[in-house]
Amino acid sequence: MSDRVRVVGWSVVAAVLAALSVPWFLWGSDTVVAGLPVWVWWHAGWLSLTAVVFWVFTRRAWGLGVEGVSRDG
């Protein structure tokens, strides 16, 4: 895969992580699960997933789009 494709791919991942950290599909829902509103659980799970994705990124793709820019741009 070229770097350009990987940059686009990881950018999409970043956008999805941001976009779904708020569970828009639960808008208006007042279901309570195990003592907390269900949307709090979604958020907790999603941020935990974000942490895992960040970790994978540091392992697999660190430097992408930031390092390795040559002096000629």
Place this chain on the structure above:
Amino acid sequence: MADVGLQIGIVVGYMLVALAIGVVAYRLTDRTAEDYYLASRTLGTVVLLFTTFATLLSAFTFFAGPNISYGAGPEWILVMGLMDGVIFGILWYVLGYKQWLVGKANGYVTLGEMLGDRFGSLPLRVLVAAISIFWLFPYVMLQQQGAGTAIEALTGGAVPYWVGAGGITLFMIGYVALSGMRGVAWTDTLQGAFMLVMVWAAFVWVAVSVGGVGSATATLGDVDGNFLALGGGLYTPQYVLSTAISIAFGVTMFPQVNQRFFVAESKAVIKRTLPLWPVLVLLLFVPAFMLGAWARGLGIAAGEGENVLPLLLAEYTPSWFAALVVAGAMAAMMSSSDSMLLSGSSYFTRDVYRPLVEEATERREAFLGRVGVAVFATLSFVASLFQPATLLEIGDTAFGGFAQLALPVLVALYWRNTTKWGMYVGIGVSQLFYLSSVFTPVPGSYLGGWSASVVGMLLGLVLTVGVSLLTNASPGEDASVYATRAD
């Protein structure tokens, strides 16, 4: 008020521990500006993580945040998670890691310095420093005000506002002037850990007192407007997104946070820090904001301008514990303010005083930096005694003001065709637009609830790119200083 002595004892005891850390750090400090401001770029993972965490998450966590949850529901958990946990994390890589590479290669200490060097422009450097200090100063004032008010409330008025705020100010001048970034980062680590423990202890204590988390949360369904349901009232999708985006970008340009982009010891430190970040954000804000919402459900009556968390704790926990939590809030407030003082001082001495007034040596600059801390803190304390409405307004809108800087900086870092004039116009016009939305009849909300801050950011982006396309690089501009390669 038999508890007043105990409460003051807890707060003072806590401050002494922080001071002791400052003294140890002072003994390790070289007498150079880079060491004073950036601890010679040597922070490890735990310290970097906690100093950024504690710096970013101010007294908002204990006071304003729970107050909003109390008034409008706990959805601020989502705003915070999106803002700090996700968007800021991504920006830490895109902006922060890039700045780290560029800063290490060229020895930059401040944002203004980084931009001024690239564009060969002292006016740009001074402009960025001046804008930053403009927004920072009232924000520091608000922190002092928060501390003074909290101590006054805790002691039932036995310690008046000016003594509380003044004492905290003097104390901060002492340890910031003494120890610089290293001491600030170490005390931040203590403060961040302390905050986290306190907020969870409070969460568990209140939950147990009212018969469990489920019972506490169940009360929210009866609140007018149903606090259990996602959205409603204050919380529209536009509000959630505008707030999260604007503050996340704003945070990256706050001097004390931006400067932390420069301080990691190595690439490995940043790599280890990043995945831990969203977890830490989650762990702090879920309990803090749920407590604020529970207070509403449990019928705690907080008046206008009163902080709800201390009231909730006074109802359900012993007074020594409430004092510990208020000490935690002090810790939060100080860990933000000390860093702001240090960074504000570095912006002033390095980007304004040194280039314009006196070409100082490194050693002399480190000394000037300490003087700057004392002057900055004293002025903001004096301002907090009078609390002029204009300054309060600026402080309240500071995140939006800083957010206006973020996109032009991002463009400059990544796009080599950015020109000096693109930066002047992009930064200048977006600042003017945003200021107008705060102080003049220019609207603060667009297209069904998008904030002026987000609109201004877009305007800044378009102008920076557009004007750069229309103008040529001036003599002295050097895009190659931002070239970074894998090492």
